[in-house]
Amino acid sequence: MSEPTRHDGVLADGAHDAAAEVAAEAVTSARPAPEPDGRPASVWSTGVCRSDDGALSVAGADLRAVAAEHGTPAYVVDEADLRARARSYAEAFAAAFAESEGLAGADVYYAGKAFLSLAVARWVHSEGLRIDTSTAGELAVALRAGVPGEHIGLHGNNKSDEELVTAIEHRVGRIVVDSLGEIERVAALAAERGVRAPVMVRVTTGVHAGGHDFIATAHEDQKFGLSLASGAARQAFEEILAAPSLNLIGVHSHIGSQILDLAGFEAAARSVLQLRAEIAEETGHLMPEVDLGGGYGIRYTGADDEPPSPAQIATGLATIVHAVCAELGTEIPRISVEPGRSIAGPAGLTLYRVGAVKPVALDGGGERLYVSVDGGMSDNIRPALYGAAYTAALANRTSAVEHVTARVVGKHCESGDIVVHDVALPADIGPGDLLAVPATGAYGRSMASQYNLVPRPPVLAVTEGQVRPIMRRETLEDLLALDLG
Numbered sequence: 001m002s003e004p005t006r007h008d009g010v011l012a013d014g015a016h017d018a019a020a021e022v023a024a025e026a027v028t029s030a031r032p033a034p035e036p037d038g039r040p041a042s043v044w045s046t047g048v049c050r051s052d053d054g055a056l057s058v059a060g061a062d063l064r065a066v067a068a069e070h071g072t073p074a075y076v077v078d079e080a081d082l083r084a085r086a087r088s089y090a091e092a093f094a095a096a097f098a099e100s101e102g103l104a105g106a107d108v109y110y111a112g113k114a115f116l117s118l119a120v121a122r123w124v125h126s127e128g129l130r131i132d133t134s135t136a137g138e139l140a141v142a143l144r145a146g147v148p149g150e151h152i153g154l155h156g157n158n159k160s161d162e163e164l165v166t167a168i169e170h171r172v173g174r175i176v177v178d179s180l181g182e183i184e185r186v187a188a189l190a191a192e193r194g195v196r197a198p199v200m201v202r203v204t205t206g207v208h209a210g211g212h213d214f215i216a217t218a219h220e221d222q223k224f225g226l227s228l229a230s231g232a233a234r235q236a237f238e239e240i241l242a243a244p245s246l247n248l249i250g251v252h253s254h255i256g257s258q259i260l261d262l263a264g265f266e267a268a269a270r271s272v273l274q275l276r277a278e279i280a281e282e283t284g285h286l287m288p289e290v291d292l293g294g295g296y297g298i299r300y301t302g303a304d305d306e307p308p309s310p311a312q313i314a315t316g317l318a319t320i321v322h323a324v325c326a327e328l329g330t331e332i333p334r335i336s337v338e339p340g341r342s343i344a345g346p347a348g349l350t351l352y353r354v355g356a357v358k359p360v361a362l363d364g365g366g367e368r369l370y371v372s373v374d375g376g377m378s379d380n381i382r383p384a385l386y387g388a389a390y391t392a393a394l395a396n397r398t399s400a401v402e403h404v405t406a407r408v409v410g411k412h413c414e415s416g417d418i419v420v421h422d423v424a425l426p427a428d429i430g431p432g433d434l435l436a437v438p439a440t441g442a443y444g445r446s447m448a449s450q451y452n453l454v455p456r457p458p459v460l461a462v463t464e465g466q467v468r469p470i471m472r473r474e475t476l477e478d479l480l481a482l483d484l485g
């Protein structure tokens, strides 16, 4: 087994088996969270500051006051930061794919799976983005938020009839077909309603990217998409073209998530553009659109690489699309992308209250301080699921005492209930302190559970010092109400 390395927010190969080795190494390498610096590439949202008395604030709201009023744990979202990230994608893709440059324009779909609520759907849509959904729940939120059907896409490797009917009846802009059996179902449901449904085909290009197998999606042996190598993708195009109630608008490729290097996207773009040209030659149908998926990485700890900016991503993709279409002699398609994490992730942090603190002696010598907080794997499953790395900082004060190697753990009945594997925290951290974990805006609340019957935390939006819950805290009454006895 290869040596695991913690990078890009996830542990690569063999993460769980080799966790102990990594833990031992980390005793010497734990580092404190970087201080907020207002840069978009920071682990903190741009509105996070530390005031003179040592407390962290988000967009002008002091986190001590936030905790006092709304309780902990809580997800705190910097609305201006999230909106600015959405806007910079819209602007960067509009500029890089400007029709005046001979390109056919671009659409940015916000991947709702990262975190979707009515407020977030409205924010990103008002900043010029469309919304990518993959379940009836995400579709319902996008529609309830007032996003027109034509600005919504529907994904899913196992869509229900209910999901397909909702999508068709609301005239969504695209249904991304993910299996051969789905084609017939969409065709029949669209025909029954007398409509021609716009569909794309999700293909697996074989480009392997993303730090952990669970978040890489374009290799052969996994559940998403139709394989180019096996011929399933080609069969899908033929079947769609033969169905009068389907309109084949494009080809889709999503290679994985938390990717910091643009090379994989460029390789996938080349592959799908070639496929589009071949399909055009074989069938006479040149698909007008190509979707290159999402997956752009963010900083989680400060030790990770600098992520590419939306402008770098857009210009990188525009260059490759332009070059490949010129080589192939095909018209340039309209391009779309589906970033989620890189819009919502850095805009959010999780605020916890510290409880039990325990020094634990380590086998190889040395000590680790176990700092328990009032949440854990129910509000952030990523460390347990992917070995994802995070960092944490005291949020209510600073401390001049020495920093020690610490592990932030949750309150669940699992030893893998880890919030931050290794971080240097002040030795005097204790019960009552507040701890902020940055970069939890994506795949935190959206993957939260009620494990151990712990109610899910609220999501608090902060805008110019004003704090507004955009999702309320669950209560014990909510949990009891589900139980029919």
Ligand SMILES: Cc1ncc(COP(=O)(O)O)c(C=O)c1O
Residues within 6 Å of the ligand: 111, 113, 114, 132, 155, 217, 254, 256, 257, 258, 293, 294, 295, 296, 338, 339, 340, 341, 342, 442
């Ligand atoms: C089809 C598709 N599009 C977009 C995304 C969003 O990815 P990310 O949040 O990493 O940008 C995902 C998740 O990986 C996905 O499966």
Ligand SMILES: N[C@@H](CCCC[NH3+])C(=O)O
Residues within 6 Å of the ligand: 113, 215, 217, 257, 258, 382, 442, 443, 447
């Ligand atoms: N939930 C994942 C990414 C999911 C990818 C969706 N295909 C994460 O937290 O990194």
